[in-house]
Amino acid sequence: MIEVKGLTKRYGDRLAVDHLSFTAKPGEVLGLLGPNGAGKTTTMRMLTGYLPPTEGSASIAGYDILEDSMEARRRVGYLPERVPLYPDMTVRGYVTFWARLRGIRSPRKHVNAALERVHLMDRQNQLVRNLSKGLRQRLGLAQALVHNPAVIILDEPTIGIDPQQVIEVRESVRALGKEHTVLFSTHILSEAEHVCDRVLIINKGRVIAQGKPADLRRQMxxxxxxxxxxxxxxxxxxxxxxxxxxxxxxxxxxxxxxxxxxxxxxxxxxxxxxxxxxxxxxxxxxxxxxxxxxxxxxxxxxxxx
Amino acid sequence: MNTLTIFRREVEQYFTTPFAWLIAAAVLLLTGLLFNQNLSQAARGATIVDPAFIPSVFSFALVFFAPLLTMRLLAEERREGTMELLLTSPVDEGSIVLGKFLGAWFYFTLLLALTLVYQIILLSISQPDIGHSLCAYIGIWLYGGATLAVGTLFSALTENQIVSAFLSMIALMLLWLGDSVGQVIANLEVARFVRTLTLQGHYSTSFAAGLFRGEDVAFYAGIIVVLLFLTMRLVASNRWR
Amino acid sequence: MNNRPIVITRSRVAQFGSIVGGAALLIGIIGFIWQGSLTSFVIVTLAVGVAGLGLWAVLNPQEFTGFITGRQVRYGTVTLFSTLLLIGIVALVYTQLQRSTVTLDMTQNQRFSLSTETLGVLRRVTRDIQITGFYTSRNLTTRELDDQFFRLYEDATDGRIRRVYIDPEENPAQASRFGVQQDAQVYISYLNTDGTEVDFNTLARVPRSGAQERDMTDAISRLLIAGTVKIYFEQSLGERDPLDTTSEGLSGIHNGVQESGLVTAALNLAGLAASGGDIPADAATVIFARPLRGLSEAEIGVIDRYLQRGGALLLMADVLYTDDAFLGESDLFNQYLWERYGIRALDAVVVDTASSGTTALDVVSAAVYTDNDIGARLAPDEGISTLFRVARAVDVNIDSAPPNIANGRVIMSSPLSFGETNLATLGATNQFTFDEGQDLPGPLTTVVWSFHQQTQAKIVLVGDSDFATNGLALSPQGNGILFTDSVAWLTNLSERIQFSPQAFSANLPLIFVSQQQLDLITFVTIILLPGATIVSGLAIWARRMRQ
Incomplete structure (x- = not known):
């Protein structure tokens, strides 16, 4: 589903991502684990088409992110680290908007499904600005999965929310992994251990260890x-x-x-x-x-x- | 299709936030005051009611009013991070910019249409030159589109709304000064050329006088097309940095 | 080691080529957009640009390919070029539209369209005409507005009429040549035969009033008829002198006629009668400004032959206290006019007891007939009246006019006036009283016209000549108008410059509104509309806040 080969991003002289290669199979939750500044966000931005890679290539569901950018983007749901919201829209309006932009003609069913999934159905007419932080995170998740994408990319979705909600989000991600390929970044190891099928530990833009969380533990x-x-x-x-x-x-x-x-x-x-x-x-x-x-x-x- | 989606969200945004309503009220109050002043003068026989009066009020008011309408268009998207989501959706930058611009223009159109009330009032108490007024309205509509395009461009340049509004006000002020360019530039031909590059230069002596000229339409349409194109490239440049 | 200086030179040359080439290419493109065509300058700069970049590519291919394949540069260049291309297209469309004058006049009074009358005048333009406008840059908007209008003339004549603008401050020499006194003055003139210089002999200033089209078309018409219409002043019968500059002379109207583009000449009727000659064929009108004696049969014969050819006469018959007065009641010429043209002069002095002048002999026009162009601009109600000092009553036979004759009155005195027939007493003692049965009851006619429908002969008979003198021609205003419009009618000028009045109504609509209505309008526009907007905005906002 996700294939990354030699992906490199250079900002001037600084290498943010250094010849990164990995693959993620369908129905897999792949964790990107690393400290802040390790290149997780940059990698995700390249995969979603927001940033161009300096070198290397990547494809999503078989579509090259540069050559077939539109097709690749159509198959990705993305939740950036800071949940991007329109405070003056209703919950339903917000999800509908993104559904439409991702090419869903009559989004009603999709929106219902997404809202059910993140348990926001009862708040569908609320204004986004009145949602709590955890609910906003869930709303962000709803927009990422509303068009039923093959690949869902989540950039540190548990940051800054209270523990109870962290657990909820982790559960949602795990559930998503059953049907989608999920790329999930975090800097908390235990989280990766709980959520991911496989973890890539990256630092300074390079993979320094990878494997199943249990294997990694055994190694150490x-x-x-x-x-x-x-x-x-x-x-x-x-x-x-x-x-x-x-x-x-x-x-x-x-x-x-x-x-x-x-x-x-x-x-x-x-x-x-x-x-x-x-x-x-x-x-x-x-x-x-x-x-x-x-x-x-x-x-x-x-x-x- | 995507343009339409973004356009609809913009228009919805205008009508569901108090800000846009306040602007509309302020504009109506301003034009209303000036209209009444003009009317009572005319009624006393001091002057006549200029058929292009309300549009000409707009020609100046737009310098301040257009940036207020457009300052958030792209700047807010960048600040809130929604731009990242827009750019990673299967939407081309042209649709984003066009949808947002059209949203602002649509709002302006409705506002302009509200001021037709004054024309109806005039029609009920006098025989105004309707063709002339219509011409001025068409002119100011295009003029407004051009000012909104300027504002859209500046909105894409910075993620700070205040800076965006301030910069576009300065730019629009310069473009508005067309009629006074002769005071500054002594050489007539140079002054004339400079004036043809200004917004006023294609409004105050043609549309406002009741003369519809193809070249003026081309000027405003050209400004809109070129500036929106630049804005689009600017938005897309996120991808190439 | 030997190679080193060469390598440095090579890359330096490449660098130089890249900078010069890029700059030249940019200048070339801007120049192309600016000038709109491939001028030699543009071609040279573009060639230099390509050559410079080529040099760079050849001498330092690695750097060159690295430069153009770099994504940012590629992207930036594509943006720059496509923006320039777009601007170029816009500029092209703009200039094309400007050149082809795609305009639509949306004003009610068709301010930016030429009337059919004007177009008729413009069809007769055969020689190049220049409209010269003197505007300073401070008057830029006036100039732009005027230019819209002058452009119509240029377009309607396919460029035969051209527009030239001069800044009087930049070019004071030209301004003084034209006689510019203030900003935004406009002149019109023919061009010399070589088509470069203004023909200053034909130069005329275009007045600036509310009726822009009338002013301009008038000026063009005058230019068109310049030199083609000749007016003769009869001089052999003791008339007033057209060159006399005293208050009794006619130099004012004589100059005015010349300034209007008409040619003037003197006529010797007595001489023509004696030699059996004819009034010249080019005589558009012959003016008799108060002849002192009656005409002989031979002289009448000369005039008759002239009228048979479609001639035109302006006769000014003043009160004369002599026996052999011009157009005396038994005068042969007076009888000729009555029989053939249904008009005549009467031996009666108009006494206006209601006169606003200094004496009852100052006759002010009280009623004006506008069925003829002569009276069209005279409006006593609006203060445009004529003043005749000692006027003679004239008569017109409308009911049983001679065959083929159309005739009528132009001016009548007030109903309180009468015609004193006792000229001898009046002349000697300056006394007048109304003698029932003897004097003529008012109102009396003072100006009449007659037109022969077959021969096209035209005659205007005015019972006064003082009105045309330097002393009275300009004050009151009506006197000058009576003279010029008479001449215009006689010479058919008014037919060439004929306007339907409503086409030029500069009056914008009046407002009929009561204070009550005004208050209502104020309430609706200042309180209701903005208030309703704020309230609905707040309502929507409050509703959404609760969600």
Whole structure:
């Protein structure tokens, strides 16, 4: 559905998107994960035809975004990061307007379906300006799917809304993924994990990791962390002691104590405490920290930096 | 089709926001006051009622009034981000610009039509020169279209509505000054040429005098076409930056 | 190392070519749009432009292709060129429409259309005429408005009449040659045979009044007849002298006739009678400005032959207290006129007891007949009247006019006037009283006309000659009008410049409205309309706010 080959965007000397290539299959929710300024929005803007790529090509449902721009645009529903609204229109009028512009002659049915889908049917005659932020987000979603596009592109749709609504939006996106190809960007890893079938982690315009969220997690999981504060030992002695414990891969000074990287998913707390006791020191604190996807994400991004 | 959709949204916008109604009321009040002044003078025998009076009031009022109508056309779309959505919809830039311009022109047309009330009043108390008035009305209608095209262009240049209105007012003021160009430029031929480039130069001595000239129509139509074309390219330039 | 300077030169040349080429191309295109045709200047600049860009392409092909294939540049260039092309098309359509004068006059009084009368005059234009307008740039709008109008004349004559505008401040020498005194003056003249210079002998200023078309067409008509119509002033019978500049002389009207483009000459009737000659064939009118004696039979014969040929006479018969007075009651010529043309002079002085003049002998026109053009512009009610100082009553035989004669009155005195027949007493003592049965009861006729339908002979008989003198010709206004319109009728000038009056009514509609109506209108237009607009706006807004 979406095919991207070597897509590049250069602003002067700065590379915003650097030879990006990926594909998204029908019925897939593909997450674009990356920090701010990673090139997510630029990529999406190129795919929707708002910005021209400097190099490379992309196609949507088989239509090249440059050669067959109109056909490609016809098959895309797009929700930019800041929901674009006409405050003086009614909810229904707004969705109808976009339906018409996307070539639907008699939009009544489509509009009804879209409003049902985002649960805005009971507010169809309200003015857009009187909607809450979460409702506006849902309205934005309604306009993106009203023409039943093959591809739906959502740019950080959960930003700035309250947690309850975040969950609603995530659910809607997941539901959309059953019928459409959804390209979904976020900078929150857990969100990508919840919503996406597949995640591309991008930084500085490049893909630095990709795969199913679970796979990505597994890749990182071996590295369990243990935090230990030892009393009565000099820094050198403590370090020596800790690194001598079997199963400890690395010791790093972290504030008052030390961070230990532990092999596999073994729980070493018992062994660490007995070693410290045996050496005649006191164990002031010990705590196990399982890495979250956030940490993986930060680590990967940090590495690529 | 897309032009029509955008046109309809524009017109709806004019009629559902208080702003446009306030402008209409202000214009009616202004023309009403001047009309009454003119009429009572004429009734006392001091002057005659110029058949082109109301249109000529517009010829100046449009300098301030057209930018107010057009300032939000494209600037607001850019500020609200809806321009991004418009440009990623299967709509060409020409439809966007044309639909919006036609919406503004349509609103102006209705406003102008409201002032026909004055002609009806005149008709009931006198035998005004209807042909002359009609000619002036046709003229000011085209003139209005040209001023709205200027405003549309400036609306596309900036996303700040105030800046857009201010710039187009300055531009329109310069274009309006046609009749005074002779005061500034001593050389008659140069003054005359400059005047043919101004809005007044194609209204005050032809349409307003009751003379319908093909070249004046060509001038206003030309201004509209060229400026809308430039606006369209400007809007499309988002895609090429 | 040796190559290096050459490489630098090469790319520099390419750079130079690109800049010069681009600039020249731009100038060439602008020049083409400006001048509207491929002039040599345009061709040269375009050629330089293409050559410069070609140089660039050849010497530095990489940079060149990189430049034109860059998207922004390509896009920008396409925009620039298509905009220029569009402007060019608009300019072309504009100039074409301007040249072909696609206009529609929508005014009720057809201000921007020429009347059929004017078109008739313009059909007779055979020599190039120039309308010269002197306008400063401050009067630009007046000039534009006038130009719309003058253009009609140019178009109607396929350019035989051309328009030239001169700024009197830019070109004071020309302005003084034409005698320009104020802004926005317009002159009309023939061009010299080579068609370049104004023929100053034919120059005339076009007056500026409310009736623009009449003024201009009049001026053209005068130009057309210039030199073709000859007026003879009879000089052998003791008439007033057309060259006399005193208040008793006729130099004023004589100059006026000349300024109107008519040619004047002196006529010696006595001499012609003696030699058996004829009045010249080119005599459009012969003016007898108060002959002092009666005519001989031979002289009447000369006049008769002239009238038989369709001649025209303007006879001014004043009161003379002599026996052999011109047109005395028993005078042969007076009898001739009565029998053949149904008009005659009476031996009676008009005494107007209601006269507004200094004495009862100052006869003011009280009634004017407008069935003839002579009286058309005289309107005593509007203060345009004539004043005859000691006028003679004249008579017209309308009821039993001689065969083929159409005749009529032009001016009559007031009903309170009478005709004093006792000339001897009046002449000696300046006394007058109404003697029942002897004197003629008023009102009395003072100006009559007669027209022979077969021979086209025309005669105007005025019972006064003072009205045409320098002292009275311009004041009151009616005197001059009586003279010029008489001459115009006699010479058929008025037929050449004939206007239907309504075609030139510059009057815009009057307003009939009561204070009550005015108040109602004020209420509707200032309170009701804007108020209703605001209220409906607020209503819609409030309704939507609640949604």
């Amino acid at each position: 999981e071996p590295k369990t962390q243990l935090y230990v504060v030892v009393g009565g030992a000099s820094g050198k002695a403590a370090r020596q002691l800790l690194s001598a414990i079997p199963g400890v891969l690395a010791v790093e000074r972290d504030g008052d104590g030390y961070s230990l990287t532990v092999e596999g998913d073994r729980d070493l707390r018992g062994e660490v405490s007995s070693h410290v006791m045996q050496a005649g020191y006191t164990l002031l604190e010990i705590r196990q920290a399982t890495t979250s996807l956030e940490d993986i994400f930060l680590e990967i991004v940090g590495k690529s930096r």
